[in-house]
Amino acid sequence: MGRLEGKVTVVTGAASGIGLACATRFAEEGAAVVGCDITESSGWEPVAAAAKGNQFHVVDVRDEDALKAMAAAAVAEFGRIDAIVTAAGTAGGGPVHLISLEEWQRVQDINLTGTFLSAKAVLPTMMEQGSGSIITIASVEGLEGGEGASTYNASKGGVVILTKNLALDYGRIGIRANAICPGFIETPMFDSVLNLDAMAERREQIRYQHKLGRFGKPEEIAGAAFFLASDDSSFVTGVALPVDGGFTAGHAVGIAEMMGLGPR
Numbered sequence: 052m053g054r055l056e057g058k059v060t061v062v063t064g065a066a067s068g069i070g071l072a073c074a075t076r077f078a079e080e081g082a083a084v085v086g087c088d089i090t091e092s093s094g095w096e097p098v099a100a101a102a103k104g105n106q107f108h109v110v111d112v113r114d115e116d117a118l119k120a121m122a123a124a125a126v127a128e129f130g131r132i133d134a135i136v137t138a139a140g141t142a143g144g145g146p147v148h149l150i151s152l153e154e155w156q157r158v159q160d161i162n163l164t165g166t167f168l169s170a171k172a173v174l175p176t177m178m179e180q181g182s183g184s185i186i187t188i189a190s191v192e193g194l195e196g197g198e199g200a201s202t203y204n205a206s207k208g209g210v211v212i213l214t215k216n217l218a219l220d221y222g223r224i225g226i227r228a229n230a231i232c233p234g235f236i237e238t239p240m241f242d243s244v245l246n247l248d249a250m251a252e253r254r255e256q257i258r259y260q261h262k263l264g265r266f267g268k269p270e271e272i273a274g275a276a277f278f279l280a281s282d283d284s285s286f287v288t289g290v291a292l293p294v295d296g297g298f299t300a301g302h303a304v305g306i307a308e309m310m311g312l313g314p315r
């Protein structure tokens with residue numbers, strides 16, 4: 052028996068990368084899964100096949116009414132919502148003097164406002180139940196600054212604080228809220244930024260800052276989301292959890308290797 056048997060989960064950004072990995076893991080663990088994305092998913096078939104009623108909706112997370120309709124569809128089919136993962140997101144880079152107001156607004160709208168609206172869509176159901184787990188996907192870039200990424204970092208810092216506020220406001224009625232802060236994870240978004248030819252050297256420097264010496268896999272973020280959706284995390288709320296191969300542990304400059312602690 053799966054360890055999320057009987058739970059109803061919602062995943063945004065479920066067509067690709069981290070969201071798709073979360074939806075897949077939740078389905079494997081026996082949860083009902085309602086997913087959405089702004090585009091159709093090509094990887095959703097195993098999730099749809101895992102349980103009767105699992106649904107995929109085409110939804111823009113900037114559209115409050117569409118998110119509410121998806122939450123209503125989940126409740127109509129399954130009667131409750133136990134967890135949501137807000138994985139819909141977009142990359143965005145550049146130092147401030149090069150970012151147009153439109154680009155700044157686009158990134159905040161999808162990453163931060165989209166997270167706010169997604170949580171808002173499921174909260175009435177969770178409040179009525181007196182239970183629920185809100186799992187936001189922030190970033191290590193929401194915990195510390197990053198060169199040339201001010202609009203993305205600001206949006207993810209906002210997601211971290213929004214999540215802590217959700218934990219503060221709804222904890223006493225049984226709703227938990229936690230942010231997962233991934234390091235660099237091999238997904239289409241990662242490819243769009245780090246696999247550019249111009250980034251080859253930087254990519255290796257960024258890889259080096261992951262103390263495990265590699266980038267992460269979407270399934271490794273899904274593992275943390277599974278924990279936060281499950282009752283094993285029943286006393287965990289208000290946390291911004293780095294799942295980052297040690298990226299935020301400190302700065303590595305090669306002294307460990309000098310002492311014989313390099314790759315074997």
Ligand SMILES: NC(=O)c1ccc[n+]([C@@H]2O[C@H](COP(=O)([O-])OP(=O)(O)OC[C@H]3O[C@@H](n4cnc5c(N)ncnc54)[C@H](O)[C@@H]3O)[C@@H](O)[C@H]2O)c1
Pocket residue numbers: 063064065066067068069070087088089090110111112113137138139140141142161165188189190191232233234235236237238239240241
């Ligand atoms: N890949 C990484 O290194 C990494 C690191 C830290 C955080 N994250 C975050 O993880 C989340 C998932 O990213 P990913 O790496 O899986 O990227 P991805 O591009 O594979 O997936 C993101 C998904 O979000 C969807 N999306 C974008 N705008 C949307 C909108 N307006 N409405 C609905 N869906 C929308 C995309 O269509 C896509 O399917 C994002 O929030 C991202 O910022 C990623």
